[in-house]
Amino acid sequence: MTKPVYLDYAATTPVDPAVADAMVRHLTMDGVFGNPASRSHGYGWQAEAAVESARRQVAELINADPREIVWTSGATESDNLAIKGAVAANRREGVRPHIVTSVIEHKAVVDTCAWLEGQGCDVTWLVPDSTGAVAVDQVEASLRPETLLVSLMLVNNELGTVTDVGAIGAMLRGRGILFHVDAAQAAGKMPIDVTALNVDLMALSAHKVYGPKGIGALFVRRSTDVRIDAQIHGGGHERGMRSGTLPTHQIVGMGGAFEMAGAGLDEEMGRIESLRDRLLSGLEGLDGVHLHGSVTLRVPGILNLGFDGVEAESLMLGLRELAVSSGSACASATMEPSYVLKGIGLSDAQAHSGLRFSLGRFTTEEEVDFAVEQIRLVVTRLRERRRASA
CATH class of the missing domain: 3.90.1150.10 (Aspartate Aminotransferase, domain 1)
Known part of the structure; x- marks a missing residue:
């Protein structure tokens, strides 16, 4: 070797060569390089069309509506936006918010929940079984009247173990508790259906699926019951949930990578x-x-x-x-x-x-x-x- x-x-x-080729075509003057937020000329319209096409490609892999896909810089930001945003939008006056997660979640979830503990939240840290799975009865036993969010990963990044988030999600949906799932290691490795899994918020990453680093997405279920507050402000992009100029070439790369993953x-x-x-x-x-x-x-x-x-x-x-x-x-x-x-x-x-x-x-x-x-x-x-x- x-x-x-x-x-x-x-x-x-590694970025798939076909994905890299598509990204290059959205970088230079002879390609689609415009700002998707520029609505006054064709360069912006072309970029916006490319972004929305990629949004559909990402949504299709997880059986979501394209309007439920919010672009982020990666799964770490998506996890932060989901967890911090849910707490900010749903905490009640005089009630100490309660979150449920596990001790083997990705650091993006572990560190976010630990930070929230220092901000006045209670966190229950579930211990999985010897295989790395968290059972629905464990989650159910941990719930309180003030529980507003449960955050568990679909596939553990060190073990590869799959947790039955569908059963957990169904139980939580019946109680009106938000369910966030980190699916960075699941996308492109197993079928995902956010409707069947009863997920409210799902973090996704491009660079785990042969797309570029620096781009990800957060699935946010379209429902009046699902509310998150933005954590990055400055222009109100992505329906007010995540401000910032969209990186068209990276988004196109993520869309293409997710489409390829689904097809094969x-x-x-x-x-x-x-x-x-x-x-x-x-x-x-x-x-x-x-x-x-x-x-x-x-x-x-x-x-x-x-x-x-x-x-x-x-x-x-x-x-x-x-x-x-x-x-x-x-x-x-x-x-x-x-x-x-x-x-x-x-x-x-x-x-x-x-x-x-x-x-x-x-x-x-x-x-x-x-x-x-x-x-x-x-x-x-x-x-x-x-x-x-x-």
């Missing part, structure tokens, strides 16, 4: 599942390998594996020809054990041994076989070195 095999698709995906979803899921099984079967016979998360309720492209007697950081250093991660890219600056793995009940030692392998559109069988060879080689070498120094 001339360069490291990329197995970190959960951190980010079934085939891609089957191909990735086959590659996943190839990787796991290749590691059979290597003792002390553990799959973290659900065995069955998961997206196929994310695998978190633990290796007894081997720290993930040491393993990554040894796997110089593979691009993998020891957890979320948003938490990789710390040497602390993964809070997600700790959150599902693993010890510090077990959490330190977890390594995330994520497969994607451009992963090949040859790359998977090479990865298996390297993992077996390095794990065996590290264990022998540890035994020799004991």
Whole structure:
């Protein structure tokens, strides 16, 4: 291999070449470069048409109305807008707002909810089961009269575990409680239907779906029951929910990426599942390998594996020809054990041994076989070195 095999698709995906080509056509003077908010000339009208076409493409992947898609800079902003915006719009005088979430959510949700705790909100931090799933009865038991929002992710970014948000959403809808779902790791990896899932707010990201970084969206269900206050002000764009000049080229990129993901979803899921099984079967016979998360309720492209007697950081250093991660890219600056793995009940030692392998559109069988060879080689070498120094 001339360069490291990329197995970190959960951190980010490369932009699909067809998406990149479409973006370039919306950047320069001979393309559609205008400001979508410029309503007095053709350049603006063309840009607005491109933005609205992309809005439809994003909406179609999750079975939403295009008018329910609000452009943001990414899933992190979408999570912030949904959670902070819901609290700001729905808190009642003299009542301390209550939010329900889990200890293994993405940092964009964890840190936002922790910040709101400091602003006078109560937060219930649910602990998932050993697979990383939160059950509907857990959520129901945590509800209070002052609960205004529940925030849970559809697919965990470190484990790949899928939570039954449909059952949770149905229960919450009957109680009039807003339901926010981070679907950054689910879009393009599994079918999504916001109506069937009973979701009020859903965060989406382009760069997890072979689109560009710096652009995302928030689904906001069209209903008088769903109210959020803007967190960025200055012009009242996006129906007053998110101000700022729209980046036409990035939006076009997200729309194109989501359309491609929808068109090839079934085939891609089957191909990735086959590659996943190839990787796991290749590691059979290597003792002390553990799959973290659900065995069955998961997206196929994310695998978190633990290796007894081997720290993930040491393993990554040894796997110089593979691009993998020891957890979320948003938490990789710390040497602390993964809070997600700790959150599902693993010890510090077990959490330190977890390594995330994520497969994607451009992963090949040859790359998977090479990865298996390297993992077996390095794990065996590290264990022998540890035994020799004991």
